[in-house]
Amino acid sequence: MNNSWHPECFRCDLCQQILADIGFVKNAGRHLCRPCHNREKARGLGKYICQKCHAIIDEVPLIFKNDPYHPDHFNCANCGKELTAEARELKGELYCLPCHDKMGVPICGACRRPIEGRVVNAMGKQWHVEHFVCAKCEKPFLGHRHYERKGLAYCETHYNQQYFNLVFQLCFSCVVVSALNKAWCVNCFACSTCNTKLTLKNKFVEFDMKPVCKKCYEKFPLELKKRLKKLAEAAYQMKEDDSNPLA
Secondary structure, eight states: OOOOOOOTTTTTTTTOBTTTTOOOOTTTTTEEEEEHHHHHHHHHHTEEOTTTOOOOEOOOOOEEEEEEEEEOOOBBBOOOOOOTTTTTEEEEEOOHHHHHTTTTTBTTTTTBOOOOSSSEEEETEEEGGGGGGTTTOEEEOTOOOOEETTTTTEOOHHHHHHHHHOOOOOOSSSSSEETEEEEEEEETOOOTTOOOOOOSSOOEEETTEEEEEEHHHHHOOHHHHHHHHHHHHHHHHHHHHOOOTOO
């Protein structure tokens, strides 16, 4: 660099590593260690730097634990075959695609990554819970009913809008009951199990977003009633928290 330096003073301009014994690369008037030079060069080219050899990755990188690597730095944990960018991670180990598939691990139909937790089976595929969403509003179904059409899944609202062009409006002459975050005609507000007409004075329970009279609810299995009670308590607590944000 046309100057004289104490060995301990000649350091990388970016990471301050001593360069006397490892050499350096001149980069835009700076003296850089090779890893820093590669990172600067990769940034300019829009490419990744391998976290193992610190060289630029010209091919498709292998992403392992959120870091990029040259795929050929790793071998399949099962068969020992050199890996490609299509390798799959499972429980901290990397496997080639054939070995991974033989292990029977489901692959998400949206992100094509392994599903290690809860699985949603729908439309002939398997999905991460958070990735099985309405094709229109992209909200996860989270166990709620979905409607399929032309290889896509929709929530009830957007399915009706998309294929039936339905716009729901209230008749100006009808008496309306507001319950379960919906509006009901008086004659339509009934138990979804026995069709007994209900009023807001009747005791009813929400099940699958529909009202169920107390009599039908008592016939539900004990485990189902316990689950519904927990859901109701959780919803009430969430409502309380929303109304008191400083609590």
